[in-house]
Structures are given as C-alpha cells and as structure tokens.
Amino acid sequence: xxxxxAGVSKHFGGIWALEEIxxxxxxxxxxxxxxxxxxxxxxxxxxxxxIVAPSAGKIYYxxxxxxxxxxxxxxxxxxxxxxPMAFARMNVLQHIAMCVRLYxxxxxxxxxxxxxxxxxxxxxxxxxxxxxxxxxxxxKAALAGLLVVDPELWILDEPMASxxxxxxxxxxxxxxxxxxxxxxxxxxxxQILEIAEKFSDRICVLDHxxxxxxxxxxxxxxxxxxxxxxxxxxxxxxxxxxx
Amino acid sequence: xxxQLYKRGTVKRLKGAVRERVRSQGKKSAKGKWWxxxxxxxGAGLFYLGFLLINIGRLWLMDAAKHERxxxxxxxxxxxxxxxxxxxxxxGLWGKLTSGGERTVLLxxxxxxxxxxxxxxxxxxxxxxxxxxxxxxxxxxxGRATGASAWALRVSAxxxxxxxxxxxxxxxxxxxxxxxxxxxxxxxxxxLLLLFLPQQYASTMEPLGFVLPTGWLHWLMVNSATRAWxxxxxxxxxxxxxxxxxxxxxxLGEVYCxxxxxxxxxxxxxxxxxxxxxxxxxxxxxxxxxxxxxxxxEELLEELAEEELGGATLPMGAAxxxxxxxxxxxxxxxxxxxxxxxxGWEWKSLGWxxxxxxxxxxxxxxxxxxxxLGPQAPRWSGRWKIAVIATAVxxxxxxxxxxxxxxxxxxxxxxxxxxxxPLLGGAWPATNPGRISGxxxxxxxxxxxxxxxxxxxxxxxxxxxxxxxxxxGMLIGILGARSAHMDLGAGCWLAGRGILLLLALMPVLLAGxxxxxxxxxxxxRLATIPLIGVVIVVLTVEIILGSMAMMMEGVAVPCVxxxxxxxxxxxxxxxxxxxxxxxxxxxxxxxx
Numbered sequence: 092x093x094x095x096x097a098g099v100s101k102h103f104g105g106i107w108a109l110e111e112i113x114x115x116x117x118x119x120x121x122x123x124x125x126x127x128x129x130x131x132x133x134x135x136x137x138x139x140x141x142i143v144a145p146s147a148g149k150i151y152y153x154x155x156x157x158x159x160x161x162x163x164x165x166x167x168x169x170x171x172x173x174x175p176m177a178f179a180r181m182n183v184l185q186h187i188a189m190c191v192r193l194y195x196x197x198x199x200x201x202x203x204x205x206x207x208x209x210x211x212x213x214x215x216x217x218x219x220x221x222x223x224x225x226x227x228x229x230x231k232a233a234l235a236g237l238l239v240v241d242p243e244l245w246i247l248d249e250p251m252a253s254x255x256x257x258x259x260x261x262x263x264x265x266x267x268x269x270x271x272x273x274x275x276x277x278x279x280x281x282q283i284l285e286i287a288e289k290f291s292d293r294i295c296v297l298d299h300x301x302x303x304x305x306x307x308x309x310x311x312x313x314x315x316x317x318x319x320x321x322x323x324x325x326x327x328x329x330x331x332x333x334x
Numbered sequence: 335x336x337x338q339l340y341k342r343g344t345v346k347r348l349k350g351a352v353r354e355r356v357r358s359q360g361k362k363s364a365k366g367k368w369w370x371x372x373x374x375x376x377g378a379g380l381f382y383l384g385f386l387l388i389n390i391g392r393l394w395l396m397d398a399a400k401h402e403r404x405x406x407x408x409x410x411x412x413x414x415x416x417x418x419x420x421x422x423x424x425x426g427l428w429g430k431l432t433s434g435g436e437r438t439v440l441l442x443x444x445x446x447x448x449x450x451x452x453x454x455x456x457x458x459x460x461x462x463x464x465x466x467x468x469x470x471x472x473x474x475x476x477g478r479a480t481g482a483s484a485w486a487l488r489v490s491a492x493x494x495x496x497x498x499x500x501x502x503x504x505x506x507x508x509x510x511x512x513x514x515x516x517x518x519x520x521x522x523x524x525x526l527l528l529l530f531l532p533q534q535y536a537s538t539m540e541p542l543g544f545v546l547p548t549g550w551l552h553w554l555m556v557n558s559a560t561r562a563w564x565x566x567x568x569x570x571x572x573x574x575x576x577x578x579x580x581x582x583x584x585x586l587g588e589v590y591c592x593x594x595x596x597x598x599x600x601x602x603x604x605x606x607x608x609x610x611x612x613x614x615x616x617x618x619x620x621x622x623x624x625x626x627x628x629x630x631x632e633e634l635l636e637e638l639a640e641e642e643l644g645g646a647t648l649p650m651g652a653a654x655x656x657x658x659x660x661x662x663x664x665x666x667x668x669x670x671x672x673x674x675x676x677x678g679w680e681w682k683s684l685g686w687x688x689x690x691x692x693x694x695x696x697x698x699x700x701x702x703x704x705x706x707l708g709p710q711a712p713r714w715s716g717r718w719k720i721a722v723i724a725t726a727v728x729x730x731x732x733x734x735x736x737x738x739x740x741x742x743x744x745x746x747x748x749x750x751x752x753x754x755x756p757l758l759g760g761a762w763p764a765t766n767p768g769r770i771s772g773x774x775x776x777x778x779x780x781x782x783x784x785x786x787x788x789x790x791x792x793x794x795x796x797x798x799x800x801x802x803x804x805x806x807g808m809l810i811g812i813l814g815a816r817s818a819h820m821d822l823g824a825g826c827w828l829a830g831r832g833i834l835l836l837l838a839l840m841p842v843l844l845a846g847x848x849x850x851x852x853x854x855x856x857x858x859r860l861a862t863i864p865l866i867g868v869v870i871v872v873l874t875v876e877i878i879l880g881s882m883a884m885m886m887e888g889v890a891v892p893c894v895x896x897x898x899x900x901x902x903x904x905x906x907x908x909x910x911x912x913x914x915x916x917x918x919x920x921x922x923x924x925x926x
Binding site: 137142166177185200214217 | 666667669670671672673675676677678698701702704705708709710763764768769770771775777779780781782783784785914915916917918919920921922
C-alpha cells in the first residue's frame with residue numbers, strides 16, 4: 092500500500108501535535124518513526140489509523156483519500172497501539188477470530204494459527220482471558236491477530252517496548268521483513284535506535300510535531316558528517332551542543 | 335508516617351521554575367491544558383444526591399416535623415442507606431488497600447505498607463465526609479424537638495452518625511466474605527421502597543432499620559421516652575466513637591500490614607510470598623496433563639537435544655524445545671488445531687430472541703454484532719424471562735384492586751421495562767472505552783467498523799428485542815388502564831405509542847453510542863459548535879414531538895408525531911454519521 096501524507100497537521104486545543112507533515116512511503120518498506128517523547132509519533136499513527144482526524148491536510152492510501160468511514164481502506168490496515176485494544180474477557184483465539192471476521196478474511200487455517208501462537212510462545216495461553224495476561228503476552232496476542240489477518244499496512248506503536256520477550260521481538264521482526272517482501276508496509280515507532288537502524292528501510296524523525304528527517308536508513312547520518320543516528324537526534328534538539 | 339505522597343510546596347516551587355524556563359524560551363504560555371488536573375468521576379455522588387433530594391421532597395410533602403410516623407420512616411430509611419454505605423465502603427476500602435489502582439502503582443515505589451495504609455485510609459476518611467452533610471440535612475428537616483437538646487442533636491448527631499459508619503466500615507473491612515456483594519444494593523432498594531410503601535407496610539420494615547448499627551441513634555430520636563435526651567447522647571457519643579474509630583483504625587492497620595508483609599521461606603518446597611499471591615494466577619494455570627507429563631518430556635528432551643546438538647545442550651534451545659513439546663501435546667494445542675473456535679457463537683442455542691435476531695442479520699452484520707457484543711453471548715431471552723416474571727408480579731399486585739399496592743406494581747413495571755427493552759440503546763461492550771496512549775478510545779476505534787452498518791445491525795437487534803416485549807407492554811398498558819379506571823383500549827394504545835416512540839427514537843440513541851466514545855461533546859471548539867447547536871435543536875424537537883405522541887388524544891396526531899420523531903431521528907442519525915465517518919470528531923477522550 093502506497094502511503095502519502097500531504098500537509099497533515101493536528102492540534103489538540105492550543106497545542107500542535109503535528110505541523111504540516113509531508114511524507115510518502117512506497118509499499119514493501121519498514122518505516123521507523125523516531126523522535127522524543129511528545130514529538131508527535133503516536134499522533135501520526137493515530138491519524139494513519141483513523142483514530143483521530145487531521146486538523147489540516149490529507150492522507151492518501153494508493154492515491155485514495157483516507158478517512159474513518161472508508162471501510163475498504165480500513166480493512167487493509169491494522170493498528171496496534173501501545174496497549175492493544177482488546178476485550179479483557181476474550182481469550183486469544185476469540186480475539187483472533189474476531190479480527191478475522193472484522194477484516195473479512197477467510198476462515199483461518201488452524202495449523203497456521205497454532206504455528207503463529209507457538210512461535211510467539213503463547214499457545215498454552217490460547218484459552219486465557221486477555222485481561223489476565225501480562226503486557227507482553229497481550230501484545231503478542233494482538234500481534235497474532237495481525238499476523239493472521241496479514242493487512243497491507245501494519246501500524247504499530249512501540250512494538251519493541253511492548254513487553255514482548257526477545258524471542259517475540261525477533262519473531263515479529265522476521266515476520267515484518269517477510270511481509271515487506273510480499274509488498275506489505277510496516278510503520279512503527281520506537282525509541283531504540285539500534286533496532287531502528289538495523290530493522291528499518293526508512294527512518295523518519297519527528298520533533299515538535301514536524302518531520303525533521305526522512306530518508307533511507309544509513310543515508311541520513313552518513314552524508315551529514317555524523318557518526319550515528321544517536322548523534323543526529325541529539326543534534327536536532329541541541330544543535331550547538333549546549334545543555 | 336507519611337500521609338502525603340508529595341509536598342505541595344515542592345510542586346508549587348517546581349511549577350514556578352518550569353514556567354520561568356518556558357517563558358524564557360519564548361514558548362507557549364504554560365496556562366491551561368499543561369497544568370490541568372484530571373477531574374474525578376462526576377457521577378460518583380449522584381445516587382446519594384438523588385436519595386437526599388427524594389428524602390427532602392418526601393419530608394416536604396408529608397410535613398415530617400408534624401407527622402411522627404413519617405419521621406420514623408425517613409430515619410429508618412436513612413439507617414438502611416447508611417448500612418448499605420457502610421458495607422459498600424468497607425469493600426471499597428479493602429479493595430483500595432489491596433488491589434486498587436493506587437496500591438498497584440505505589441507497590442513500585444519504596445513505601446512502607448503502614449505508610450500506604452495511613453495515606454490511603456486518611457484519603458478515604460476525607461472522602462466520606464459527605465455523610466455528615468447528608469445526615470445533617472435529613473435531621474434538620476425531620477427534627478421535631480426544640481431547644482438546646484434539638485440543636486445538640488442537629489449538630490452532633492450527623493457527626494456521630496458519620497463516626498458510626500466509619501467505625502463499622504473499619505471493623506468490617508477485613509471480613510468481606512461474611513456478606514454477599516449485593517447486600518448494599520439490597521439495603522438501598524429497601525430504603526427507597528420504605529419511602530414509597532404505604533404506611534402499614536412500612537411499619538413492618540421499621541424494626542429492620544432500627545436494629546442496624548446505623549439505626550439505634552435514630553431509634554433514640556423517634557422514641558418518645560428517649561427523644562428529649564437523644565441530642566445529649568449524640569454529643570457524648572462523638573468522643574467515644576472517635577476513640578473507638580481510632581482504635582479500630584490502628585487494629586485494621588495491624589491486620590493489613592501483617593497480611594501484606596512478604597513471607598519468604600527458604601525451604602525445599604520453594605519460596606512463597608504473600609505479596610505475589612494472586613498475581614499472575616492465570617499464568618500458572620497450565621493444563622494438568624502438561625504437569626503430569628513433565629518428567630517424561632524432560633527425559634525425551636534430553637535425548638532429542640543430544641541427538642540434534644551432538645551432546646552440547648544449549649539452555650535456551652532446550653527451553654524452547656521443552657515448551658514446544660508441552661504446547662503440542664497439551665489440550666490447548668489440540669483445541670487450537672480443531673479450529674472450532676473461529677466459528678463464533680451459535681445464536682440458535684442462546685435463546686429464541688437471539689435466534690430471531692440472527693435471522694435478521696446477514697453474514698457481515700452477524701460478524702459485526704458478535705464484535706459489538708464483545709466476549710459474552712447475549713442473554714436477551716433470559717432477560718425477557720425476568721421481564722415476564724416482573725410483569726406477572728405487577729399483574730398480581732394490581733389484581734386485588736388495592737391502590738396501596740400500586741407502588742409495587744409500578745416498580746414491577748419498571749423492572750419489566752428495564753430487563754425487556756433496550757431503553758438507552760442496549761449494552762454493547764465494543765463501545766466501552768479502552769486505554770490508548772494515555773487517553774481513552776472506544777474499543778471499536780481500532781477496528782474497521784462502519785458507523786452505518788454497525789448501527790443498522792444494532793437497530794435490527796434492538797427492534798427484535800422490543801417486538802418480543804410487545805405482549806408484555808400491552809399487558810402493562812391494560813393493567814395500568816385498569817388501575818387508573820381508564821378504558822382498556824386506551825391503555826393498550828398508550829403502551830403501543832410508547833413502544834413505537836422508542837423505536838422511532840432508536841437512531842438517535844445509536845448515534846449517541848458512537849458519540850460517547852468520541853470527543854465531540856468535550857473540548858468545545860469552533861468546529862463542534864454547529865454540531866452542538868444541531869443536537870440541541872434535535873433534542874428539543876424530539877421532546878416536543880414525543881410529548882405530543884404520548885399526551886395527545888386520538889390516533890392521527892400521535893401517529894404524525896411519532897412519524898415526525900422517527901424522521902428527525904433518522905435524519906440526525908444520518909447527519910451524525912456523515913460527521914463521524916468524515917473524521918470530524920476524534921475517537922480519543924481524556925476521560926472515560
């Protein structure tokens with residue numbers, strides 16, 4: 092799915108969470124959104140998912156304007172917030188079945204689902220209510236729903252800081268990379284720069300609601316006479332090196 | 335003992351420093367939103383306010399000061415309410431101390447259990463001072479005595495009553511298993527019933543109210559032999575109850591700290607800690623078959639690991655391998671592979687109303703309905719049966735023709751309507767809020783749910799429930815007409831109008847279901863002003879038309895009014911749908 096964010100701004104009262112974001116993402120990419128706390132990363136994801144509407148500007152998916160009412164577009168994307176939305180009294184399987192139904196996917200292959208749950212190491216908890224799970228397990232359950240649905244656009248808020256164990260994160264990264272090979276687009280936020288550098292095909296840095304940097308991983312700082320992504324980010328906030 | 339989590343002075347100083355810093359950087363003003371304190375639950379005290387208003391109204395109407403019986407009824411009712419409050423508060427207090435949000439948060443900070451206890455209980459006590467106000471207002475209106483004793487009563491009795499409630503709360507807090515959860519609500523219901531029951535029935539309930547710990551002071555106040563010195567008893571009670579409360583507070587603190595203290599046993603049986611009890615209970619809830627097979631699997635695991643790795647066993651790999659064996663051999667693995675779980679529930683097996691509802695839905699609507707209903711299958715047929723029973727009770731109450739039983743019949747009618755009809759659009763758990771990035775969003779916000787199809791699905795299911803209730807509604811209309819000495823046909827027509835009006839108003843109620851998860855009615859801004867204007871106009875017109883439909887004589891005018899109501903409701907629903915689907919509102923709220 093090709094994403095075009097054209098002049099998107101969002102304000103909450105007098106605070107501008109996003110200011111004229113312009114960004115294009117081609118299909119088959121992993122795009123990492125970086126930035127300080129309050130930079131606007133989650134707000135941008137919320138806009139991409141239709142949770143909030145931009146105060147100005149538009150979002151296009153495959154050239155079509157996106158808004159909350161466009162169900163055919165919404166069924167092509169899935170959003171996992173930092174605390175995934177799910178019914179506390181549903182178990183993992185019920186949650187997956189619900190996702191499949193809402194996204195109008197064919198009945199899932201039980202073998203495939205079992206395999207995903209096993210890979211995420213939550214197979215034994217498949218019958219457990221989501222409300223009794225740890226945060227990492229809950230995220231895995233939601234991720235299982237996403238993997239079964241396999242939408243064209245994955246939108247994930249802080250998947251690397253979701254409480255998932257290293258095996259879960261490794262599995263997620265592997266599946267996300269595989270998904271991009273199938274033409275899926277993955278947009279996620281993170282604060283872990285090492286992961287962002289290695290995992291992302293494209294890195295977008297937001298600061299104070301604006302898009303400050305956007306480019307292929309490795310190119311952003313290589314040509315800017317900087318040693319690392321960390322230095323680039325620090326330099327954004329403190330260009331003179333003063334504290 | 336720390337009874338404050340932070341010093342207000344420190345916060346004030348820091349706030350000033352931050353403001354200065356922000357200003358010096360030439361950034362936006364630090365006014366308003368940045369320092370906004372989250373508001374508490376607005377409706378928390380509504381019940382008690384309602385009770386107070388009902389009481390005052392009742393006292394006013396019956397001129398309580400001149401009617402001894404009425405005074406007794408009101409004070410007895412207050413005893414029941416305060417007993418219910420005591421039971422509810424003790425459960426609430428213990429919940430705050432053991433599993434509440436504050437406890438959970440403060441477990442992560444170095445705070446002594448005793449300090450937390452002091453902090454939490456003092457906050458709790460401060461929040462119960464409304465009892466003094468409630469009691470003072472009731473005593474002021476219900477008081478009959480005059481002179482110094484009367485004023486001693488009016489001043490000290492509310493405080494004494496409050497201390498009584500606190501003492502009982504503290505005494506009961508660690509004995510929650512001794513009474514059922516519904517008992518406080520039973521007390522509230524009895525209190526309300528007492529206020530409206532005919533005098534001869536109310537008299538039979540009075541002893542129940544006065545024997546309660548919260549009732550004996552009231553008994554002193556209404557008893558002719560003790561009334562004169564009840565005020566002075568209250569004055570003396572205050573220090574005594576204060577002392578008792580202090581002792582009970584310390585005693586509960588000791589019990590609480592002893593229960594919270596972690597116990598570690600370095601024995602062969604393993605470590606046990608009371609703090610962790612209950613936490614992650616479900617995680618340990620592995621199928622028994624897995625535990626039984628563990629030993630043999632471990633042996634197998636060793637063999638497999640040796641085969642694959644040539645004797646070099648990696649701990650991580652071994653753990654994975656073990657888990658894999660457990661997963662696939664267990665009941666859960668088998669269940670997952672069966673694949674039946676993906677089917678959703680079978681409506682037909684749930685009951686006849688659910689089955690009828692399913693008949694009205696296509697495949698997509700079926701999926702959306704199951705999502706909107708959340709994890710639990712609906713129990714509409716069960717609720718309908720309760721409505722039938724309530725209607726039967728109403729029938730039995732009106733049969734003897736005794737007007738004093740009309741209150742019972744009216745309550746039974748209310749129960750029948752409450753259980754049988756989705757009055758406010760029904761309960762749809764997917765519209766409930768969930769946390770997202772520090773704010774709240776309805777659960778459906780993160781899933782592709784269309785306003786149009788979802789609300790149409792809900793409309794059809796609600797309509798089925800209403801149609802199922804029509805015979806009961808007609809019976810209620812007939813019984814009401816009989817009690818009011820009206821024509822039975824007129825009663826039927828009145829009930830029919832009510833049902834049609836509910837169906838006509840349903841679209842507005844459904845739009846409200848979507849609206850409640852959005853920010854359209856909070857954070858008033860320029861874009862929402864037209865919406866609010868339209869809402870006010872729509873509601874006003876709907877109220878006028880609804881009143882016409884129910885009050886006007888004949889058939890033509892009510893029919894036109896109902897049709898008008900329906901047309902405006904559908905128009906408002908469509909208008910809000912366009913507004914909603916175009917993303918004019920955010921599905922994020924700062925409060926639930």
